[in-house]
Amino acid sequence: MRRxxxxxxxxxxEDEFVDGLRDIFExxxxxxxxxxxxxxxxxxxxxxxxxxxxxxxxxxxSYNRLHGGVICAALDAMGGLAVMAAIGARHMDEPPSRRLxxxxxxxxxxxxxDFLRQATGNYFDLVGEIVRLGSRxxxxxxxxxxxxxxxxxIGCGSFVVS
Amino acid sequence: MRRxxxxxxxxxxEDEFVDGLRDIFExxxxxxxxxxxxxxxxxxxxxxxxxxxxxxxxxxxSYNRLHGGVICAALDAMGGLAVMAAIGARHMDEPPSRRLxxxxxxxxxxxxxDFLRQATGNYFDLVGEIVRLGSRxxxxxxxxxxxxxxxxxIGCGSFVVS
Amino acid sequence: MRRxxxxxxxxxxEDEFVDGLRDIFExxxxxxxxxxxxxxxxxxxxxxxxxxxxxxxxxxxSYNRLHGGVICAALDAMGGLAVMAAIGARHMDEPPSRRLxxxxxxxxxxxxxDFLRQATGNYFDLVGEIVRLGSRxxxxxxxxxxxxxxxxxIGCGSFVVS
Amino acid sequence: MRRxxxxxxxxxxEDEFVDGLRDIFExxxxxxxxxxxxxxxxxxxxxxxxxxxxxxxxxxxSYNRLHGGVICAALDAMGGLAVMAAIGARHMDEPPSRRLxxxxxxxxxxxxxDFLRQATGNYFDLVGEIVRLGSRxxxxxxxxxxxxxxxxxIGCGSFVVS
Numbered sequence: 275m276r277r278x279x280x281x282x283x284x285x286x287x288e289d290e291f292v293d294g295l296r297d298i299f300e301x302x303x304x305x306x307x308x309x310x311x312x313x314x315x316x317x318x319x320x321x322x323x324x325x326x327x328x329x330x331x332x333x334x335x336s337y338n339r340l341h342g343g344v345i346c347a348a349l350d351a352m353g354g355l356a357v358m359a360a361i362g363a364r365h366m367d368e369p370p371s372r373r374l375x376x377x378x379x380x381x382x383x384x385x386x387x388d389f390l391r392q393a394t395g396n397y398f399d400l401v402g403e404i405v406r407l408g409s410r411x412x413x414x415x416x417x418x419x420x421x422x423x424x425x426x427x428i429g430c431g432s433f434v435v436s
Numbered sequence: 437m438r439r440x441x442x443x444x445x446x447x448x449x450e451d452e453f454v455d456g457l458r459d460i461f462e463x464x465x466x467x468x469x470x471x472x473x474x475x476x477x478x479x480x481x482x483x484x485x486x487x488x489x490x491x492x493x494x495x496x497x498s499y500n501r502l503h504g505g506v507i508c509a510a511l512d513a514m515g516g517l518a519v520m521a522a523i524g525a526r527h528m529d530e531p532p533s534r535r536l537x538x539x540x541x542x543x544x545x546x547x548x549x550d551f552l553r554q555a556t557g558n559y560f561d562l563v564g565e566i567v568r569l570g571s572r573x574x575x576x577x578x579x580x581x582x583x584x585x586x587x588x589x590i591g592c593g594s595f596v597v598s
Numbered sequence: 599m600r601r602x603x604x605x606x607x608x609x610x611x612e613d614e615f616v617d618g619l620r621d622i623f624e625x626x627x628x629x630x631x632x633x634x635x636x637x638x639x640x641x642x643x644x645x646x647x648x649x650x651x652x653x654x655x656x657x658x659x660s661y662n663r664l665h666g667g668v669i670c671a672a673l674d675a676m677g678g679l680a681v682m683a684a685i686g687a688r689h690m691d692e693p694p695s696r697r698l699x700x701x702x703x704x705x706x707x708x709x710x711x712d713f714l715r716q717a718t719g720n721y722f723d724l725v726g727e728i729v730r731l732g733s734r735x736x737x738x739x740x741x742x743x744x745x746x747x748x749x750x751x752i753g754c755g756s757f758v759v760s
Numbered sequence: 761m762r763r764x765x766x767x768x769x770x771x772x773x774e775d776e777f778v779d780g781l782r783d784i785f786e787x788x789x790x791x792x793x794x795x796x797x798x799x800x801x802x803x804x805x806x807x808x809x810x811x812x813x814x815x816x817x818x819x820x821x822s823y824n825r826l827h828g829g830v831i832c833a834a835l836d837a838m839g840g841l842a843v844m845a846a847i848g849a850r851h852m853d854e855p856p857s858r859r860l861x862x863x864x865x866x867x868x869x870x871x872x873x874d875f876l877r878q879a880t881g882n883y884f885d886l887v888g889e890i891v892r893l894g895s896r897x898x899x900x901x902x903x904x905x906x907x908x909x910x911x912x913x914i915g916c917g918s919f920v921v922s
Contacts, residue, residue: 304494305503308470332466334540341467342544343509350504377496382504383707383735383756384550386872388899388916389543390892405914406876410734411707411758413874415914428891428901430874430916432707432756434735545869545897545918548710550737550754552730567752568714572896573869573920575712577752590729590739592712592754594869594918596897628818629827632794656790658864665791666868667833674829702820706828708874713867 285318285363291370292316295362298377299323299355306351309344311400313355318363321355323348323400340393345418348400349429350385353414356402357433364407376435383411385431395421410436447480447525453532454478457524460539461485461517468513471506473562475517480525483517485510485562502555507580510562511591512547515576518564519595522574538597545573547593557583572598609642609687615694616640619686622701623647623679630675633668635724637679642687645679647672647724664717669742672724673753674709677738680726681757688731700759707735709755719745734760771804771849777856778802781848784863785809785841792837795830797886799841804849807841809834809886826879831904834886835915836871839900842888843919850893862921869897871917881907896922 296313299306309331314322325348333341357380362373401417412435418427458475461468471493476484487510495503519542524535563579574597580589620637623630633655638646649672657665681704686697725741736759742751782799785792795817800808811834819827843866848859887903898921904913 298496302497303503304492304497305506308492309505330466330470334460335464335466336540341465341509342547343471343505343512344467346508346512346547346549347503347505350508378498382551384548384737385504385508386546386548386710386916387508388546388891388918390899405874405911410760413708413876413914425891428899428916430872430914432874546899548754548872550729550756552737567712567749575714575752575870587729590737590754592710592752594712598896622820626821627827628816628821629830632816633829654790654794658784659788659790660864665789665833666836666871667795667829668791670832670836670871670873671827671829674832702822706875708872709828709832710870710872711832712870 285366287316287362288370291362291373294370294374295355295358298374299351303351305347309348311348311351316355316359318359319404321352321359321402323352323355324397325400326397327395338394340398342389345389345393345427346385346387349387349416349418349427350382350431352400352402352416353385353429353431354380354382354433356404356414357407357412357435360404360407360412361435379436381434383432383434385429387427387429389427391424391426393418393420393426397421398426410434447528449478449524450532453524453535456532456536457517457520460536461513465513467509471510473510473513478521480521481566483514483521483564485514485517486559487562488559489557500556504551507551507555507589508547508549511549511578511580511589512544512593514562514564514578515547515591515593516542516544516595518566518576519569519574519597522566522569523597526569541598543596545594545596547591549589549591551589553586553588555580555582555588559583560588572596609690611640611686612694615686615697618694618698619679619682622698623675627675629671633672635672635675640683642683643728645676645683645726647676647679648721649724650721651719662718666713669713669717669751670709670711673711673740673742673751674706674755676724676726676740677709677753677755678704678706678757680728680738681731681736681759684728684731684736685759703760705758707756707758709753711751711753713751715748715750717742717744717750721745722750734758771852773802773848774856777848777859780856780860781841781844784860785837789837791833795834797834797837802845804845805890807838807845807888809838809841810883811886812883813881824880828875831875831879831913832871832873835873835902835904835913836868836917838886838888838902839871839915839917840866840868840919842890842900843893843898843921846890846893846898847921865922867920869918869920871915873913873915875913877910877912879904879906879912883907884912896920
């Protein structure tokens with residue numbers, strides 16, 4: 275798909291903001307701790323994460339595949355992170371702590387996950403991209419890729435942001 | 437919504453089949469063990485489950501709400517269980533073990549979750565209902581309800597069954 | 599699925615409100631005129647409509663099936679109508695004309711359609727049901743049934759209502 | 761989003777195949793005739809179409825916006841066209857007429873549309889991209905853009921192809 279037509283200028287986030295978002299997504303969201311979800315990079319229009327395969331995350335024990343619900347959970351997290359980054363970029367006039375507090379007013383309205391291929395391998399790369407940030411609503415698209423770069427699942431979600 | 441127009445006759449499953457499905461969903465699906473997902477009842481057109489709130493399943497630590505990804509995972513499990521029950525009902529001529537082996541050929545194609553209200557409370561009731569079972573594809577609708585019966589989330593999914 | 603846990607009391611709408619909503623959905627929404635979408639009944643938690651099969655609405659000319667896009671369009675209309683009825687029920691203190699003006703602030707955020715069976719037959723019955731009405735967001739479930747009552751498609755949608 | 765990891769080699773379709781697909785999508789799918797949907801280009805992993813705004817396609821008559829159902833219908837068509845192109849690319853050993861006959865076995869399982877911005881303007885550009893083509897199932901992503909290139913809606917769909 276073509277680059278998204280974000281009207282947001284390219285923005286360099288301060289370390290304080292990036293570290294704060296990482297802290298929210300890696301530690302304060304308790305279930306993400308269990309997923310051992312790691313934030314790799316945060317840009318105003320695109321965020322990247324990674325998670326490692328672990329026996330606890332498997333679906334049926336006969337197959338060493340990630341459970342579909344784990345994929346849904348990871349894509350939901352990436353979609354929310356992408357929205358938070360876009361909100362942060364819109365409010366660069368605010369101090370980082372104030373921007374981070376906006377997270378408390380973010381909620382997922384609905385999310386769709388398409389399972390494309392079996393999720394095996396040691397780790398998985400996650401991408402979240404903002405497709406629209408309005409004053410009250412936001413939309414994002416997400417990708418779940420294998421260690422070889424292959425697309426394993428895609429998702430899209432709607433969020434309420436005010 | 438009106439009762440689904442399943443053309444399947446009402447069927448009484450044998451204990452062996454019910455226990456087998458419960459074993460798959462509660463124990464062999466490793467991630468469901470973590471969710472502590474419990475199967476309550478299995479009918480040919482409707483399955484019911486329950487899960488309990490636990491600190492590990494929380495989203496942001498400031499709020500005692502279930503993580504959205506946990507809800508997605510539970511609804512995916514319920515959708516799959518509903519499809520398995522419907523497949524079982526269609527193949528009552530087969531011994532239970534053979535019907536249970538059909539689970540290995542079940543896969544989620546895609547799933548949508550709508551988050552309606554905050555998921556708080558001690559436990560949650562889950563419903564999965566088959567809306568269509570074809571020879572290759574199946575569709576199900578799912579509900580996630582609070583201890584007070586309130587609807588907290590709904591889902592729908594498409595499955596491949598061959 | 600169980601009855602929705604709407605907290606709205608059962609409400610009897612005035613003819614003026616019902617006729618006004620019908621006028622919006624059957625005539626003022628231009629594309630619905632083309633679909634020849636007819637409103638059958640409007641209740642606070644459930645709306646019913648009907649549309650007739652016509653050659654212009656067919657998909658591939660070799661098969662006399664309704665085009666999938668027509669089904670999506672009809673389900674979108676039913677979802678919106680269900681939300682409008684629920685909004686109307688919440689504002690019974692306002693005169694009907696004021697309640698009807700709230701339609702201008704209703705928008706579909708996203709919609710999912712599951713195609714279950716081929717849509718053939720002379721006419722189709724449509725059901726829209728509200729699953730949640732909040733102050734800013736609403737969710738609805740929709741059904742598309744054949745003349746024999748068989749479920750041909752289901753949908754669900756999220757709406758912004760302020 | 762990154763380019764899709766299609767493993768299909770880049771393929772040059774014969775005019776006979778391209779003209780045949782165009783004929784199916786522009787003329788034989790009766791409802792597409794009403795939409796005046798035009799196929800612009802067909803590649804093995806990406807198809808492009810266009811449609812013009814017309815008074816009959818409007819939602820509420822007070823606003824000159826395309827009806828949401830029209831957008832759903834157009835995205836459904838683009839998703840199907842993308843799948844057909846990918847199927848064609850996989851069967852280049854068959855004569856074009858045989859490849860085109862595979863269209864009869866294509867069906868949409870489900871589709872999601874996210875409405876991002878009001879669809880106004882004289883014409884709209886449509887993109888369909890294959891994200892997975894398996895032996896029985898396919899997935900595609902779609903975009904609906906305004907005359908200025910702005911993203912107005914996105915969609916994703918699952919298809920059965922055998």
